[in-house]
Amino acid sequence: MEIVNYFKAKTIEEAYQKLNEDPSNLIIGGGAWLRLSSKIVNTAIDLEHVGLNQIKETKNSIEIDAYVTLREVEKNEALANLFSSIINKGISGIMGVALRNLVTVGGSIFGKYSFSDFITPLLAVNTEVEMYKAGRMALEDFLKLRTREKDILLKIIIKKEKVLGYYYKMKKTGLDFAVINVGVTKTNGYYKIVVGARPSLAAYATSAMEYINNQKVITPKVIEDTAQIVVEELKFGTNSKASKEYRIELTKVYVKRGLKEVTK
Amino acid sequence: MKVKIIVNGYKKVYDVAPDEYLLDTLRADNFYSIKRGCDNSSCGVCTVLLDGKAVQSCTLLSVKADGHEITTIEGYQEEAKKLSEHFGHQGADQCGYCNSSLALTVHAMKTEIKNPTNEDIKEYLVGNLCRCTGYEAQHRAIKLCLEDEE
Ligand SMILES: Cc1cc2nc3c(=O)[nH]c(=O)nc-3n(C[C@H](O)[C@H](O)[C@H](O)COP(=O)(O)OP(=O)(O)OC[C@H]3O[C@@H](n4cnc5c(N)ncnc54)[C@H](O)[C@@H]3O)c2cc1C
Numbered sequence: 001m002e003i004v005n006y007f008k009a010k011t012i013e014e015a016y017q018k019l020n021e022d023p024s025n026l027i028i029g030g031g032a033w034l035r036l037s038s039k040i041v042n043t044a045i046d047l048e049h050v051g052l053n054q055i056k057e058t059k060n061s062i063e064i065d066a067y068v069t070l071r072e073v074e075k076n077e078a079l080a081n082l083f084s085s086i087i088n089k090g091i092s093g094i095m096g097v098a099l100r101n102l103v104t105v106g107g108s109i110f111g112k113y114s115f116s117d118f119i120t121p122l123l124a125v126n127t128e129v130e131m132y133k134a135g136r137m138a139l140e141d142f143l144k145l146r147t148r149e150k151d152i153l154l155k156i157i158i159k160k161e162k163v164l165g166y167y168y169k170m171k172k173t174g175l176d177f178a179v180i181n182v183g184v185t186k187t188n189g190y191y192k193i194v195v196g197a198r199p200s201l202a203a204y205a206t207s208a209m210e211y212i213n214n215q216k217v218i219t220p221k222v223i224e225d226t227a228q229i230v231v232e233e234l235k236f237g238t239n240s241k242a243s244k245e246y247r248i249e250l251t252k253v254y255v256k257r258g259l260k261e262v263t264k
Numbered sequence: 265m266k267v268k269i270i271v272n273g274y275k276k277v278y279d280v281a282p283d284e285y286l287l288d289t290l291r292a293d294n295f296y297s298i299k300r301g302c303d304n305s306s307c308g309v310c311t312v313l314l315d316g317k318a319v320q321s322c323t324l325l326s327v328k329a330d331g332h333e334i335t336t337i338e339g340y341q342e343e344a345k346k347l348s349e350h351f352g353h354q355g356a357d358q359c360g361y362c363n364s365s366l367a368l369t370v371h372a373m374k375t376e377i378k379n380p381t382n383e384d385i386k387e388y389l390v391g392n393l394c395r396c397t398g399y400e401a402q403h404r405a406i407k408l409c410l411e412d413e414e
């Protein structure tokens with residue numbers, strides 16, 4: 001990445017104005033993913049001084065600002081206690097501490113990375129994102145947005161509720177990207193199943209969720225059937241990390257383990 | 265662009281390009297203890313402390329360090345010496361290329377985690393690659409060094 005100018009905005013409005021001044025201007029989070037790109041950036045806009053550096057707990061939610069690092073999220077105890085540590089655990093599997101101290105929530109969500117170990121557990125709980133212009137929306141809807149409009153991610157908002165959760169990242173070596181990652185939760189009796197790195201972006205297994213949520217008793221057969229529906233409804237593919245067939249087999253195993261864990 | 269950084273307690277002013285990384289800025293200022301390995305956020309040999317937290321200097325833009333404190337191993341010579349003695353006794357270093365980054369990461373771990381367990385140590389240091397040792401000897405040396413300090 002080449003950067004011609006660097007701008008430390010003082011307000012979000014100032015950052016937004018600058019962002020829209022030139023097509024190649026962009027917001028820079030930790031800059032770690034951008035570093036790997038070959039982009040030529042006219043102005044990189046830094047949000048360090050706009051006041052997006054906090055994790056706040058309100059009565060109904062936990063709000064995490066865009067400029068908070070993933071390491072700060074990983075160490076947050078309220079998230080660990082409420083959500084069976086699935087968000088904390090997802091992050092702790094990303095490279096080493098020295099990278100997690102740099103990378104931001106904003107960059108990790110806005111980038112919509114298909115391998116993300118952050119997005120999968122966030123989908124498995126109840127997460128919304130707040131954009132400066134587009135406003136508030138479910139994380140799921142944000143991930144589907146195709147608009148080219150330039151905007152700034154301000155924060156994510158996670159609903160406070162007691163969640164029984166499971167998260168697993170299958171990777172081949174300690175520092176690698178996921179071959180597959182699976183999040184399973186049970187919240188007030190409602191099951192959610194999310195599979196990421198298939199290798200495409202994390203998504204709900206909606207038919208499987210509908211099936212299991214309509215069962216009165218969760219038997220081993222129901223768990224088996226649910227895992228089968230997951231791999232039939234979601235699209236899997238082959239890339240340099242793993243084949244489609246391998247991903248399907250892994251997904252069945254981890255979905256079953258997740259369901260067993262949350263129905264214990 | 266002018267940036268003001270406190271390096272090992274000394275106020276420094278650097279004139280940096282907007283896309284210059286701290287690794288290059290500091291090495292140009294003779295901080296050769298900071299090593300370049302992968303140069304793409306993967307190996308950890310370029311680790312420095314930013315306001316006490318371990319970060320990869322090959323990935324941190326120098327402009328982002330403006331107004332902050334950076335510590336390199338030169339800032340912890342006494343402490344590093346003790347760890348390095350244990351490394352020596354345990355056969356934990358060969359070429360030594362990874363040692364200063366490892367020592368800084370151990371320092372960051374100590375300030376963040378009181379009485380780290382074996383698992384804590386392994387997890388904290390997972391991003392510090394060493395092509396020579398196989399990690400077991402390093403782990404032993406770090407444990408012994410921590411025990412000495414108790
Ligand atoms: C070597 C390496 C290995 C990695 N391995 C993993 C892994 O195994 N699992 C995993 O989940 N992640 C992994 N990541 C990704 C990492 O966790 C971060 O998600 C990623 O680096 C983006 O965060 P950042 O702060 O660096 O964003 P940046 O690189 O600064 O930005 C990324 C994108 O987001 C935009 N952006 C940033 N902030 C905002 C904002 N507030 N509003 C609007 N747009 C914004 C930028 O313009 C850019 O397009 C890895 C990254 C690296 C460099």
Ligand code: FES
Pocket residue numbers: 299300301302303304305306307308309310311320321322323
């Ligand atoms: S040189 Fe910075 S992580 Fe390898």
Ligand code: FES
Pocket residue numbers: 356357358359360361362363393394395396397
């Ligand atoms: S001792 Fe050679 S890289 Fe670690």
